[in-house]
Amino acid sequence: MAEVHEANEANASQASGVHQHAARVIADDAEAIAVAHELAVRLARDAAQRDRERRLPHEEIEWFSQSGLWAITVPKAYGGAGVSFVTLTEVIKIVAAADPSLGQLPQNHFGLVDVISLTGTEEQKRYFFAQIVSGKRFGNGFSEKGTKHVLDLKTRVRRDGDDYVVDGTKFYSTGALFAHFVPVLGLDDERKGWLAYIPKGTPGLNVIDDWSGFGQRTTASGTVVLEGVRVPASHVFPAHRVSDFPTLNGPVSQIIQAAIDAGIAQAAVNDTLTFVRTRSRPWIDSNVERAGDDPLTVREIGHLHIQLHAAEALLERAARTLDAIAAKGDTSEDDVALASVAVGEAKVLTTEIALLASEKLFELAGTQSTLSEHNLDRHWRNARTHTLHDPVRWKYHLVGNYYLNGVKPARHAWN
Known part of the structure; x- marks a missing residue:
């Protein structure tokens, strides 16, 4: 399965003809949300097939970055939209619901844009922000295998x-x-x-x-x-400065992770509704004609939506916390702790609903939903894989230790 990047360069270059044109420049939060919804429709069309075939989205990622969405956190002073964290999380959630792999691809990019804002010289900011606004993308080379922990780097x-x-x-x-x-x-x-x-x-x-x-x-x-x-x-x-000094870089990285999981959960819930309405049969003892009228199925659908909406509410609350802190200008250790805890609370619920919704889909939709032609297991596979980025059990500890003992979370990209 392994292929070196040179073998993929040809595919990438074939799909990159769109880079002959300037990327769209998004002006504000409302436009960012509207563009995300438009793009999501395109990305969702073949998402299941791409997953089944493991077809890398060379063309789709060009649509994505050319849409201007990868530049929405560039400050207005440098030609970007400078959107709020509420908008950023909503954009990621919308795209991830359409295709969570594509929703994850700019995750590190936005964190790296933040690093430039926090540590770059004026010359570096002008150069790199112009690159991003023009449609350029950042990947990442952070983690390593075979080390004692994520910060034990050999590079x-x-x-x-x-x-x-x-x-x-x-x-x-x-x-x-x-x-x-x-x-x-x-x-x-x-x-x-x-x-x-x-x-x-x-x-x-x-x-x-x-x-x-x-x-x-x-x-x-x-x-x-x-x-x-x-x-x-x-x-x-x-x-090192983004952790040596109090900054929001860690909470920013984490809230994007949570938004991806919320998108995965939304996609699983959407497909559950569609399957139950159009394909599933009611259980024989329910004495109803439609699966959608089965009272126990109705109850479970209600539970899924309550859990999803609770997760989304905490996600928005965390984003508003980040926006309020960012608006102050000077960020204190107490501010970072508050932000980390707020994001940690949201991440617990987005993790849990992504896993719950993607598993409940099969229970509620029935045996037919397991057929490979539907590829509905991709929701659980995506949820289980993405939520392993950092253990949610430590989010419970982070939140409890803060409220009970007044212990501020450690400052790094996973808090």
Whole structure:
């Protein structure tokens, strides 16, 4: 199944003709929501087939970035829409409901845009924000396999004259195969984190399509190998500052994760309703003609919607918390703790409803829903895979420890 990125470059270039035109520039929150709804209709049409065939969405991701949605968090002063976190989470939720693999692809991109805002020089901001507004995409090279924990990194970033040199191997590199820049996280000799935004095609950068997860199958979240990759200093950012100092980067990363799970849940609920209405049979003891009139099915549908709406309410509440803190300007340790807890609460419920809805689908829709022709198991596979990014059991601990003992969550990308 593994294919090196050169083999995929041809496919990508065939689909990238749209890049001959300037990407749409979205002006405000309302336009962002409207564009997301329009795009979701296109993305949903062949989502099940793409998953079944593991057909990578080279053409679809071009539609996505050319729509302007990848630039909506660029500040207005630099040509972006500077949308609210409420809008950002809604956009991600809408796209993820159509195709959660595509919904996940810009997840790290938005976090990396935030890193530029927080740590970049004025020159770096002008350059990279212009790139994003023009339709360029960031992938990622963060996590590694075989280490003690997610922050135990072997990748090294060292200064060499006017450049930095990066060496290492990454995995779970969502979006890297489709990216114009692959930002890679590595440590210097003092074990401080640096992010090198490496342009596609840089010598020594090799992106390998070896993602074999049973869910989120078309994210191509495989391996990135870096061998003596030289990067100009203008493309390197002091990533350690987003955790050394109180910033919202961690909560921002996490709320996007939660929005993806909410989208997966919505898709599962939608398909449950459709199947029950059009294909399912009522149980013999219900004494009704339609599955939709089966009182126990009706009860379970009600329960799913209550859980989904509760998750969405906490997601919006968390987004409004981030917006209120961001509007203040100066972010304190207490602000970051409050944001992390609010997002953690939302992430618990979005995780639980994504798993519940994607499993209940089969119970309520019946045996016919398990047929491979419907490919409805993709909802559970996607939910189970994506919700493993960080353990929700630790979100319960984070929230409880804050309220009971006043302990602020650790500052990193998973809080």
